[in-house]
Amino acid sequence: MANFxxxxxxxxxxxxxxxxxxxxxxxxxxxxxxxxxxEYLIVWMxxxxxxxxxxxxxxEVIVLWAILQLSYTLAAPxxxxxAGKLEQHIVRGSLDYFLxxxxxxxxxxxxRNFSWTYSSQQLMSAVVLxxxxxxxxxxxxxxxxxxxxxxILGGISFYAFTFLFGGALxxxxxxxxxxxxxNIRWLMDLxxxxxGIYPKQLQAFLTFVVPAAMINYYPAVYLLDKQVELFHPxxxxxxxxxxxxxxxxxxxxxxxxxxxxxxxxx
Amino acid sequence: xxxxxxxxxxxxxxTLYFLKTRFVYRASFWINLGFSFLFLLMQVYLWKALLGAGxxxxxxxxxxxxxxxxxxxxxxxxxxxxxxxxxxxxxxGDIVFDFIRPLSFRVQMLLNDLGSAFSSFxxxxxxxxxxxxxxxxxxxxxxxxxxxxxxxxxxxxLIISFYTSYxxxxxxxxxxxxxxxxxxxxxxxxxxxxxxxxxxxxxGWLRAIAELxxxxxxxxxxxxxxxxxxxxxxxxxxxxxxxxxxxxxxxxEFMLWKKTTNRLVVQxx
Numbered sequence: 343m344a345n346f347x348x349x350x351x352x353x354x355x356x357x358x359x360x361x362x363x364x365x366x367x368x369x370x371x372x373x374x375x376x377x378x379x380x381e382y383l384i385v386w387m388x389x390x391x392x393x394x395x396x397x398x399x400x401x402e403v404i405v406l407w408a409i410l411q412l413s414y415t416l417a418a419p420x421x422x423x424x425a426g427k428l429e430q431h432i433v434r435g436s437l438d439y440f441l442x443x444x445x446x447x448x449x450x451x452x453x454r455n456f457s458w459t460y461s462s463q464q465l466m467s468a469v470v471l472x473x474x475x476x477x478x479x480x481x482x483x484x485x486x487x488x489x490x491x492x493x494i495l496g497g498i499s500f501y502a503f504t505f506l507f508g509g510a511l512x513x514x515x516x517x518x519x520x521x522x523x524x525n526i527r528w529l530m531d532l533x534x535x536x537x538g539i540y541p542k543q544l545q546a547f548l549t550f551v552v553p554a555a556m557i558n559y560y561p562a563v564y565l566l567d568k569q570v571e572l573f574h575p576x577x578x579x580x581x582x583x584x585x586x587x588x589x590x591x592x593x594x595x596x597x598x599x600x601x602x603x604x605x606x607x608x
Numbered sequence: 609x610x611x612x613x614x615x616x617x618x619x620x621x622x623t624l625y626f627l628k629t630r631f632v633y634r635a636s637f638w639i640n641l642g643f644s645f646l647f648l649l650m651q652v653y654l655w656k657a658l659l660g661a662g663x664x665x666x667x668x669x670x671x672x673x674x675x676x677x678x679x680x681x682x683x684x685x686x687x688x689x690x691x692x693x694x695x696x697x698x699x700x701g702d703i704v705f706d707f708i709r710p711l712s713f714r715v716q717m718l719l720n721d722l723g724s725a726f727s728s729f730x731x732x733x734x735x736x737x738x739x740x741x742x743x744x745x746x747x748x749x750x751x752x753x754x755x756x757x758x759x760x761x762x763x764x765x766l767i768i769s770f771y772t773s774y775x776x777x778x779x780x781x782x783x784x785x786x787x788x789x790x791x792x793x794x795x796x797x798x799x800x801x802x803x804x805x806x807x808x809x810x811x812g813w814l815r816a817i818a819e820l821x822x823x824x825x826x827x828x829x830x831x832x833x834x835x836x837x838x839x840x841x842x843x844x845x846x847x848x849x850x851x852x853x854x855x856x857x858x859x860x861e862f863m864l865w866k867k868t869t870n871r872l873v874v875q876x877x
Binding site: 366369370373374376377380383384387388391392395396528529532535539540541544 | 643646647649650653654656657658785788791792795798799804805809810811814
């Protein structure tokens with residue numbers, strides 16, 4: 343608990359530091375909205391001419407994309423910079439600084455590198471998700487809304503896993519960690535379209551090897567009552583739980599990596 | 609003459625050193641390659657699903673697949689890191705070393721980029737293309753001249769990408785931050801370059817804007833020449849546009865460079 347309070351205080355301090363450069367902070371917010379908004383525009387440009395893909399309408403495909411984006415923008419403020427800078431800390435030997443402080447090194451890294459500039463994207467993704475869900479005829483009943491929240495939590499956990507897993511690998515292979523973590527996140531973009539368009543082997547890869555489809559595709563099958571062929575009928579319901587478990591594994595792996603770490607400095 | 613050869617040797621050494629730094633982390637290259645190929649495969653399936661055996665605005669699935677493969681190949685080696693490199697060196701003060709070297713700063717940056725592009729071409733683009741030829745199938749160009757046009761335009765695109773990024777980097781001399789502008793420009797260029805879609809599938813208004821900007825020379829123009837969508841009779845015009853854009857960027861860079869270097873203050877000592 344003491345850790346949480348310290349993390350919050352450090353992150354708040356971080357916000358105040360960033361707000362010292364107020365104009366640049368707000369410019370960042372604007373540019374990020376533009377940049378991520380343009381990705382929705384690309385999906386729309388691809389699909390508009392074809393009126394959707396297979397049995398998925400354009401709003402339904404946008405739901406897939408918005409779940410992905412919202413999960414990412416909720417996980418990234420915590421871990422994008424903290425896990426991303428880990429490689430640099432290891433190479434330069436500055437990780438030692440975090441190891442000798444009276445707070446968990448991961449919590450310390452997160453707090454010091456917390457990024458507040460994702461707020462505009464979070465808001466935009468949430469708004470797009472609600473609009474797309476409405477346009478897809480989503481039933482706003484309590485069980486479905488709860489499952490939607492669980493889905494987002496699962497998505498955040500899986501993204502957290504990719505950051506932490508990549509970070510943990512950095513302890514073993516410099517550079518490799520960043521590229522594996524980054525590539526997995528890149529692969530997740532492939533689930534912006536329903537995975538039913540891919541051959542069975544690739545669907546299996548995205549379900550059982552890198553379970554990116556569990557972030558949005560399987561939960562959306564349940565949320566939007568889609569009638570599609572699945573590897574197993576329970577997949578939509580268990581997906582968020584699998585993702586949350588992966589997030590936990592990510593934290594364990596990262597801690598293991600820290601234990602393994604031997605400073606290069608002296 | 610001996611002086612020119614000596615300078616050339618120095619420059620090539622720079623490029624070779626940069627190449628060597630990229631070879632150090634082999635594991636990450638294999639990983640990147642594997643994922644690039646997977647990503648490409650998935651785009652291929654997307655277009656197969658969308659187009660099937662039919663056509664859309666005269667585009668068949670095999671044409672779209674050729675387009676995304678070539679865009680993937682180009683994306684893997686065109687893309688300048690000059691803006692970030694300048695920002696990084698400005699903030700750390702390392703830029704001072706670049707200024708005291710007996711080599712032009714611009715040329716050092718350009719050679720860094722060329723080294724990076726060359727190594728990415730060898731280690732990313734070429735294997736990706738080989739994989740695509742083996743497993744996916746890419747339509748051949750209608751003639752050798754189409755292919756040569758494609759190669760020339762792609763090289764031009766590489767230079768345009770460098771100069772755009774380098775100019776953004778020079779703006780950092782004023783703002784100390786190149787990141788925002790780089791994001792903004794890369795967002796705009798991803799639309800206007802035809803990186804995801806060929807222009808003939810764009811809505812009319814966006815196509816009109818894209819035709820005016822230089823970014824089309826990075827993806828759309830070379831690929832459409834390769835595919836024969838731009839007929840050979842229009843190739844000289846495309847090449848001329850490329851040269852004009854490079855000249856414009858060089859001029860802008862030259863003017864900006866004169867102003868910015870006078871502002872440079874490096875703290876510390």
